[in-house]
Amino acid sequence: MSAGERGRLGDVLLGAVGSLGLDLPPEPAARMSSARARLGLPAATKACVVLVDGLGGHNLDQRSGSAPFLTGADRVGSVRTTFPSTTATNVTYLGTGWEGGRTRMLGYSVRAAPRAVVNLVSWNGPAVPEQWQAETTVFEHLEQAGRTAVSVGPWRFADSGLTRAAWRGGEYAAAESLRERVDTAVAELRDPDVDVVYLYWGELDSHGHRHGWQSPGWEELLAVTDAELDRLARLLPPGTLLLVTADHGMVDVAAHERIDLAGREDLTRDVDLVAGEPRAVHLYCAPGSANAVAGRYRAALGEQAQVLTRAEVIDSGMIGPTTPAAAPVVGDVVVAARGNQAVMDSRSQSAASLALVGMHGGVTDAETLVPLVVVQG
Template sequence: MVKPALYPPLATLAMHTPDQLPATLPRPDYLLSLANLAARLHGRHGVPPLQHALLDGLEEIETVILLLIDGMGEAQLAELAPDGWLAHQPRTRLHSVFPSTTTAAITTLLTGAAPSEHGLLSWHVWAPQAGCIATPLPLREHWRAEGEALPDQTLAAALYTQPSALAGGDRRHYVLQPEYIADSQYSRHHGGAAEALPWHGYDALFAQLAALARQPGRKFIYAYIPDLDSLMHHKGTRHPRAAQLLQRIDAHCAALAVTLPASARLLVTADHGQLDIPPEKLLFINDYPELAAMLARPLWGEPRVAFCTPRPECRDAFPASIEAALGHVLWVLKAEDVLAAQWFGPAPQHPQLAARAGDYVLLLKDDWGLLQMVDDSERPRLIGNHGGLSAAEMQIPLIVYQGTAG
């Protein structure tokens, strides 16, 4: 059964501008976002540093721990662990960045730069200087029109242009990530001068956090847990296993808290939230060959927000064509209007930002998704998704706990 639309239809238009979208739809807010938190943590001021009473005195704290639980939006915290330790700690609500996705958000946290500056906008990124649509986190080419794939080092140099913020100053820096991603080229570049401490299992992760917090000296510790996001992608945001997993992480956070000395402050947040897309509402533009044929290259971006560039001869006709076929599913926005609205963040801008945003931004409505397959592989069956502007995707908690142990 198809659910009724969350957003009433707007006047029939081939394209919309950002200010024509429903007022109830959250907009990226670069006063209360992960980018502002990153500016406060790293002393970079591309956006204003986050100001909140929970962060008072942060710069004087000896040990700052930033624990990022991938996918734990405000909605997931309320749904999956409403009675847990995390839900009952002092917290405020932030926005993710746009798109509300791991690639954009974690790069912001590790560089202190908004997506407009670092340029890694989404899971798939059009990188014209590399001649391909690339996938930055695992560092691979997703699609190439012609020619041979670039060597990894060359592709990395084209994608990873923003330096890490985890270097310099009077703090030592540590990065704790799962073993299977700790030594990736993405992790090495964005970890900067931080000491990498791979972890395997939550017991090891939280024991390491407790031990680091007791060590003397000023330090910043970034710890990353990807498991909730991964599970919800495959099982959905309301699956019992998702609740069990978040409650397990919650219990570890509670146990860590009682060990933290008064010289340590724990910040727990997320990169984004998620919403469920019913299987019948995850669409593929491959099933609309007349639309796919109008594109200069495949769609890139996320299931909840796609970027595209039509062929030159189709550029004028494309908005009306996709509106006619999929206007009930998405809004068509000019990329230049999205850039002007600073949805990716303010200046300074990455030199390839306009190219990476394409000509049009396709923003999915309600609980719809849109992808394009570039080969004959099996179509993904993603249930939990993110990248768009719904409250479930955009709103994330910032939980702050001040240590008290002697």
């Protein structure tokens, strides 16, 4: 682990529940106890877990002056996300404790049928969330034990595919602005029947994608986020454990650092389907061609990316232990950015997605190390 690194993102919710000392079945209880020990969490009576989408540790360090609460002394460590460093994968990693090799949540989009792609954020495609991601969530473990967990987020996510994949088993409390979400979270925590509250905030990520995390507007949003989370910490009921983390960081990718597959016969030959995202690409190839495709991508990208076959991805452990159901979801070739470049595809991507500035998905520390802020109420 790097300096200040305390564990993995999948430990955070598990460890938070483990700190409550609830009477749960042996298997999830053991996982929760181990996660709590890895993170060094104190005992608590309730837990509140906040996920700030897109707030990487590098991003926070570089804008620490705008986040005095989040960067306060003795509060901040870091945890490592799983690959790819993207929302669908890591929100589910947080919500279940399992990496994509078990959950099949292996990117922004993946192949769901020979010629069909499913988007694991919007769920446009041939997949039912509860069937696609069949692992028991942490909230389902709580529900089965007669305990109550609540997700706080925008109304449009109340029954979304990602909520059903990662957070089923809990109740949902809709609130729009961050201030409203903080107020709602506090009200839920004051309910004696509620054990755990999860609060999601996605505006930093949205702004970073459109304008870049180095834009003035991103820093202004960070300051607002920091102030509201400070207020949340001050309003916590006594004995409540607050954990603030993120699903990934973000890098800004300049126009000259983008490779467009359109017109690149060397990079499209034998590739039947392209999925994933620009810094974590799944290439589904014609039978028997994966090694040749991988070789051409290695020649084109050099040190800017790890280019791996499916077997290499699975054997490396970068997506965790992989089940037979998840293995075919992995691209025949996977391109994982480790430099500044991104692989775009103007043949299929919308103009809006091609215009995005901030990106993530790759294997750099800027994308995979995220903060863990621990506050005892």
